[in-house]
Amino acid sequence: MRALLKTEYLKLRKGLSLAIVGAAPTLLLLATGDYGGGEGWEAVYYDAAFSYAWLFLPILSGVYAALVCRAEHLDGGWKHLLARPVRRWRVYAAKYVTVMSLVTLGHAVMFATALLIGLRSGLGWTSFPWGLFVRGYLGSLIAVMPLAALQLAVSMRWKSFAGPLGLNVTLALPSLLAAQSPKYGPWYPWAQPVLAMVPSEGYLGLNVSVTTLVVIICGGFVLAFFGGMIAFSRGDIHA
Amino acid sequence: MREYIVETEALAKHYKRAAAVDGIDLAVGRGEIYGFLGLNGAGKTTTIRMLMGLVRPTAGEIRIFGEPMPRRRMAVMGRVGSLVESPSYYAHLSGYDNLRIVSTLLGVDEAEIRRVLGVVGLSPADAERKVGQYSLGMKQRLGIASALIGSPELLVLDEPTNGLDPAGIQEIRELVRRLPREFGITVLVSSHLLAEVDQIATSVGVIHRGRLLFQGPIDDLRAHSAPRVRVEVDRRDDAMAALRAAGIAADTDSEALTLSSVRRDDAAAAVRVLVSERIAIYRVAEERRTLEDIFLELTAEGAVA
Numbered sequence: 001m002r003a004l005l006k007t008e009y010l011k012l013r014k015g016l017s018l019a020i021v022g023a024a025p026t027l028l029l030l031a032t033g034d035y036g037g038g039e040g041w042e043a044v045y046y047d048a049a050f051s052y053a054w055l056f057l058p059i060l061s062g063v064y065a066a067l068v069c070r071a072e073h074l075d076g077g078w079k080h081l082l083a084r085p086v087r088r089w090r091v092y093a094a095k096y097v098t099v100m101s102l103v104t105l106g107h108a109v110m111f112a113t114a115l116l117i118g119l120r121s122g123l124g125w126t127s128f129p130w131g132l133f134v135r136g137y138l139g140s141l142i143a144v145m146p147l148a149a150l151q152l153a154v155s156m157r158w159k160s161f162a163g164p165l166g167l168n169v170t171l172a173l174p175s176l177l178a179a180q181s182p183k184y185g186p187w188y189p190w191a192q193p194v195l196a197m198v199p200s201e202g203y204l205g206l207n208v209s210v211t212t213l214v215v216i217i218c219g220g221f222v223l224a225f226f227g228g229m230i231a232f233s234r235g236d237i238h239a
Numbered sequence: 240m241r242e243y244i245v246e247t248e249a250l251a252k253h254y255k256r257a258a259a260v261d262g263i264d265l266a267v268g269r270g271e272i273y274g275f276l277g278l279n280g281a282g283k284t285t286t287i288r289m290l291m292g293l294v295r296p297t298a299g300e301i302r303i304f305g306e307p308m309p310r311r312r313m314a315v316m317g318r319v320g321s322l323v324e325s326p327s328y329y330a331h332l333s334g335y336d337n338l339r340i341v342s343t344l345l346g347v348d349e350a351e352i353r354r355v356l357g358v359v360g361l362s363p364a365d366a367e368r369k370v371g372q373y374s375l376g377m378k379q380r381l382g383i384a385s386a387l388i389g390s391p392e393l394l395v396l397d398e399p400t401n402g403l404d405p406a407g408i409q410e411i412r413e414l415v416r417r418l419p420r421e422f423g424i425t426v427l428v429s430s431h432l433l434a435e436v437d438q439i440a441t442s443v444g445v446i447h448r449g450r451l452l453f454q455g456p457i458d459d460l461r462a463h464s465a466p467r468v469r470v471e472v473d474r475r476d477d478a479m480a481a482l483r484a485a486g487i488a489a490d491t492d493s494e495a496l497t498l499s500s501v502r503r504d505d506a507a508a509a510v511r512v513l514v515s516e517r518i519a520i521y522r523v524a525e526e527r528r529t530l531e532d533i534f535l536e537l538t539a540e541g542a543v544a
Binding site for chain 1: 331
């Protein structure tokens with residue numbers, strides 16, 4: 001497994017990945033103004049975290065999923081890799097870990113960017129609401145896991161690069177609308193990250209209820225992750 | 240009993256409509272260059288994919304190094320190098336980094352990379368370049384290099400000369416010929432070209448429409464594939480008798496005589512005999528047999544191995 005992770009790292013287009021990770025924070029740094037006029041850290045949280053979680057995050061996790069499969073879809077990489085003494089489920093797991101590592105890196109950069117925006121506006125460390133930020137960022141990181149698993153499952157099967165991305169963007173766009181619906185919001189995978197950002201009384205100190213956490217996030221993860229893994233492990237490799 | 244490196248028993252792969260591979264029994268002995276010969280679409284690649292564990296057989300059994308596959312895949316595949324269909328590579332990485340990925344997967348030392356680069360004749364400068372910029376011949380050599388990492392005992396090459404220019408074909412051929420000699424590797428190489436297999440293989444399996452028509456030493460196939468001289472005459476029986484009396488080996492079918500030798504002197508001698516017997520000669524022509532002819536002949540004989 002360590003060898004597989006190392007090869008995933010070797011294969012990754014580092015420049016491109018970093019550019020993708022850095023794009024959203026850069027946009028945000030440029031787009032946001034001054035928070036010094038009494039608005040405080042909460043306003044920074046809502047502006048920086050929300051815009052990221054409702055659109056960028058679900059799209060980016062899909063981009064990463066497509067990116068880690070790209071090298072194999074081009075030029076016969078699957079047969080090259082799978083004719084080696086490797087277990088397919090481990091290949092799948094290594095890809096997922098790589099996707100989530102990129103998501104986590106993006107998250108850390110976003111967190112730092114929010115801090116930077118606040119400090120730039122002259123907001124002090126002492127008033128920084130750790131609870132609000134940590135709960136939101138940690139929660140959305142967990143909430144994006146089932147979605148990332150679904151995106152990886154689709155990307156591994158679908159040779160096209162643009163196909164999964166187009167579908168993903170189409171499904172990510174209504175996430176804010178879906179999130180506002182108490183009926184559909186909790187079931188829509190693309191809305192999970194932004195919902196986990198909204199401060200509310202939840203479970204384990206997170207912003208999501210125990211039902212959402214267990215049924216939707218954990219259940220969804222198990223379904224998408226193991227479903228994709230089993231499909232990949234059993235299928236014939238013709239590419 | 241001979242030691243077989245690759246053995247299959249009634250191996251088959253059925254797709255919805257048809258059988259791509261229809262019950263074949265391969266037997267590849269140690270140290271051989273086994274030419275797996277068949278037209279495009281005959282089932283070569285599907286068979287190789289099943290051997291490599293990429294495609295699940297519908298029926299039948301596979302043993303590699305005597306180990307059942309795919310059950311013992313992990314143990315077996317560390318001893319097998321392969322180049323399945325077109326070469327596979329990561330175009331955005333250098334040749335060296337492509338090989339580094341393989342050496343990391345196999346857990347072998349990076350010194351191995353320099354060794355295999357030397358074997359296939361890629362220079363250190365070539366290895367630093369991105370594979371996306373390689374010519375097809377270089378990609379093919381890189382593919383073989385990557386298959387050689389970790390010193391495999393079995394090398395499986397699927398159409399390794401496809402798309403190469405004559406110089407490239409010659410290079411790959413010589414490389415393949417060297418491997419059993421220098422490294423004791425058993426090679427299974429597929430091709431749709433009779434001449435190609437004829438030049439490198441020591442034994443051969445002929446697959447046609449998913450079935451193995453022939454399997455055995457290359458010399459046995461040569462007997463089927465050797466060119467002949469066809470002579471059309473008016474009185475075939477008299478002609479045969481005359482040739483036989485003159486000690487010239489010949490055969491006859493419903494249309495013409497065939498001389499086993501294609502030497503010019505032998506043809507001239509045969510014509511002389513026939514003319515002296517006042518037999519009318521309509522036509523004398525050398526007949527080169529194509530793979531299709533051999534398939535037809537093998538099929539007609541019902542020589543299903």
